Amino acid sequence: MTVTTGVNARTSIRFLRKGKIVELSDVGPNETVLDYLRLRDHSKGTKEGCCEGDCGACTVAIGQLEHGQVEHGQQENAQVTYQPVNACIQLLGTLEGKELVTVDDLASSDGTLHPVQSALVKHHGSQCGFCTPGFVMSLFVLYQNAQNAQSANAPDRAQINQALAGNLCRCTGYRPIVDAALEVCRHKKADDPQAQRPRSDGFSQLSSEDDIFIGDENRFFASPASEQTLAQLRTDHKDAVLVAGASDVGLWMTKQLRDLPKIIYLGRVTALQQIEQTDKKLSIGAGVTYAKACEALTRISPGIGAIIRRIGAAQVRAVATIGGNIANGSPIGDMPPMLIALDAQIELKNSKAARWLNLADFFIAYGKQDIARDEYLSLIDIPLLAGDQHLCCYKISKRFDQDISSVMAAFRFTVTDAVVSDVRLALGGMAATPKRASKTEAAMNGLKLDDATGWTRAAAQLAEDFSPLSDMRASADYRLATAIALLEKSRIELASHNKPDVAGPGQPQTRLYGGPHVA
Secondary structure, three states: OOOOOOOOOEOOEEEEEOOEEEEEOOOOOOOEHHHHHHHHOOOOOOOOOOOOOOOOOOEEEEEEEEOOOEEOOEEOOOEEEEEEEEOOOOEHHHHOOOEEEOHHHOOOOOOOOOHHHHHHHHOOOOOOOOOHHHHHHHHHHHHHHHHHOOOOOOOOHHHHHHHOOOOOOOOOOOHHHHHHHHHHOOOOOOOOHHHOOOOHHHHHHHOOOOOEEEEOOOOEEEEOOOHHHHHHHHHHOOOOEEEOOOOOHHHHHHOOOOOOOEEEEOOOOHHHHOEEEOOOEEEEEOOOEHHHHHHHHHHHOHHHHHHHOOOOOHHHHOOOEHHHHHHOOOOOOOHHHHHHHOOOEEEEEOOOOEEEEEHHHHEEEOOEEOOOOOOEEEEEEEEOOOOOEEEEEEEEOOOOOOOOOOEEEEEEEEEEOOEEEEEEEEEEOOOOOOEEOHHHHHHHOOOEOOOHHHHHHHHOOHHHHOOOOOOOOOOHHHHHHHHHHHHHHHHHHHHHHOOOOOOOOOOOOOOOOEEOOOO
16 A cells, blocks of 8 residues: 555554563554553553543653753753653554653562652552552652753652642542652662663664554554655545644543544654744744743743643643644633733644634634644744733632633733733633633723723623633633633732832833632
């Protein structure tokens, strides 16, 4: 059979495990890493819990060779970094060129435990053992990356709690687990043989620019290595599902029990993995994960970073992409309202052309976006905030970590002499799509920050812009009242941050609005 991916197409994936190369040519398009481990490899340490990426019982570590930044004409040494991943919704084919580490792989052949395992035993950090393997692997990632870090500072309690937010414990509580992490990550153990993982040269045998196509024209897993191949595959297979992190698509398979016969994986297309910043804008490839984009987005506004740290957990942010959150068109996605408020634009491509679109115009109706069947999302351009612009971000949910928003709000204001202009108000959870509040924006332009009455009158226009629904997360009345309250909250925050005594002459304003808010 002639495969559309070209003469270099390979019909297998290769990845590292236990220091050896694993090569698989019988990879189904819907096969997950968890299915492979438990059903094929018979590695039963990794558990299946919720099977939707919430409980963390299936957590494994994925190692990847990361090349440093080019500075002064020289590139920093390549380094292997690890990310925690939910094996239950991670497609097996995405392991190409990476290292897979599971809880079964940590102890040495003579039974000596990994330092993380030993610390958990010492501090009595487990009981039933069902969720324990996931905790072990989340702490393994924290420990391993701490070993590799240039900084001598060990993770503190807050960082450990954040690393464990994607793991649920039903037995011991978290204190002994955190105590174990504090101890094991405290000191460098470079001479510990248990701490040694494959160095960058261990990945050299995996390095490949081959396109991968496993299956036939009717059922396949494709992993293009170039944007040209991606565009051609998209043209030839308009009915295929594009997958980046599978944090959403994975649930189609595990919860909706959908069979997806054609999968095109985007994670090896280098052009979709780039982050570039100029003095006017930040450009993020559609395949960039939240974990990698967080730092750059936080530089635009600390409030964005505060929201991102509440999107899923470390296991989700390691694979979920900015582009995926846009392309799936969810009315409750957290990122689109912030990007819309910033006047972001997106680039859509096919094999023949590219076009740019305001993100606000991309969402047409529930489940419908302005994208042709042969197109894919390639790039997001985000204008940087001017010196007189402020972004306020708020996520309202029933719990802090790993929860879907009841209301997601992002407000951008230009403030001159305590008067707001060029207002952008974008909300999620209030309509069938993420949407701007155009009538409210018009009513707010020209208002003074100390005009509480005028602000309240303008905020009431939200009832004209939105007719929210009631569902299991919130009632329509609650959503509308909350959106109005958040606008008033933004006024109070802006007023306090624009007082002359907040920052001295030449001193930057501290612009952290919104972020960690829970209903």
